[in-house]
Amino acid sequence: MTTVQKIKEIEDEMVSATDLGSDAVLSIAGQEYVLVRSTSRQLKAKLAKLRRELLGPTGGGGGWGPRIRCRKNRYSYRGFVGFPSVGKSTLMSKLTGTHSETSEIDFTTLTTVPGTLKVHGAPIQILDLPGIIEGANDGRGRGRQVIAVARTCNLIFIVLDVLKPLGDKKLIETELEGFGIRLNKKPPAILVRKKDKGGIAITNTVPLTNIDQDEIKAVLSEYKINNADIAIRQPNATADDLVDVIEGNRVYIPALYVLNKIDAISIEELDLLYKIPMSVPISSREWMNIDELIEKMWETLNLVRVYTKPRGLAPDYSSPVVLRRGKCTVEDFCSSIHKEIAKQMKYAIVWARVQSMREGRKSG
Missing domain, CATH: 3.40.50.300 (P-loop containing nucleotide triphosphate hydrolases)
Incomplete structure (x- = not known):
């Protein structure tokens, strides 16, 4: 069975589990409904693992076939x-x-x-x-x-x-x-730290409204994670968010x-x-x-332009260096031009509109 066929099989199984869950709300005790939800989460974890196989070739062989190639410049x-x-x-x-x-x-x-x-x-x-x-x-x-x-x-x-x-x-x-x-979207505010022993320890600084501790443990079990510290700081965190963090390739x-x-x-x-x-x-x-x-x-x-100024001359406004806001240190500026410049520099003079400052490499 191919990976795509396995994915289709699990998706059909998830639909069946969802249908069973909605029936269980009306006719079965609450504990049994939790078990159905937990099964659904395990299926989601299995589905995510199979999706991961599609993210790249595994093992030798021909991989994906002809690739789409392009050369990246420093502006991405x-x-x-x-x-x-x-x-x-x-x-x-x-x-x-x-x-x-x-x-x-x-x-x-x-x-x-x-x-x-x-x-x-x-x-x-x-x-x-x-x-x-x-x-x-x-x-x-x-x-x-x-x-x-x-x-x-x-x-x-x-x-x-x-x-x-x-x-x-x-x-x-x-x-x-x-x-x-x-x-x-932003990366989920969830920390998963594996450890050698001690079981699963779950802490949350916000109420868990879309996932409970049993569901968290069910997802971890699918990934064979039996010892880990889980910290959740994101409101309305879901099992999908947890799977994304565990996978780590989103x-x-x-x-x-x-x-x-x-x-x-x-x-x-x-x-x-x-x-x-x-x-x-x-x-x-x-x-x-x-x-x-x-x-x-x-x-x-969210880009900013930084202009160079040769000593004794006016700033060069024809060719700005483009940096992302939040990564605008002197070191970031030097590295965007050539990585060796940041290693050799001692200081830089930075003009911010009407005033100039002498800055170290970590200064923004």
Whole structure:
């Protein structure tokens, strides 16, 4: 039985367990219902372990087949993800000036097409990825290769057809979630520390509303973890959050939902689209609302520009060094240019608007 078949079998079993649980609420004692819920959590843990096998090739052999390769620059990636023929390539070509094949047929883009967009003087690298289809995370089409590249991005543009945004949004989120990508989420505030003995010790600084201690132990048992300290500091933590922490291979990436082809809808329909969180309605063909998309991208990336100033000369405003807010120390700045600079530097002079300061390498 293949991994995909095993996943399908467990998903069917989870549906059966859920149905049994809802019947048990009405007709069986509470203790028996807890056992059904616990079984469901164990199935989720098994499902997560099988999903992990799809994250990469195991053992020797051919792996995933032909890979989608691209070279990463120091500004990292922003990738367009979406179903075929939603306008990704048209938007990419107009934003960056890079030719990305476009047509009315599906799967025109067959490999990753990189391009660079300058925003506030800073170069931002963008990737046009091949279209994915439902079942991509299980290996259909080139979905696994496409999503593997998406895991390396620090911002994902999910491009949707404005005529069917919600259905496609849900399908793409499901595909990315199944491949370990968590969109617009922060890592769970859960600590799992394995130890040699002492059993399972669970502490929580917030009430456990969506998971209880029996369910926590059931998930740990599935991973053969019999001795560990578990600290939960996240409100409304779930068994899925615990599985994500145990697996340790999840990536948490911000996403913007780009609702394309707004030239085909009315103003009233456009007002409704703005209610979708983290969304920007545009028309890549008519070049409508692109400025808002670019500004929203810059805001979501949370970037800052740092300019160099040669001794005795004016600052060089033509080529800023781009850093992420929260990682703006002198050492971060030096490492973004070349790792050897940070090792050799003694101090730096930093100008913050109207005043200058002499800073050490750890200073922000």
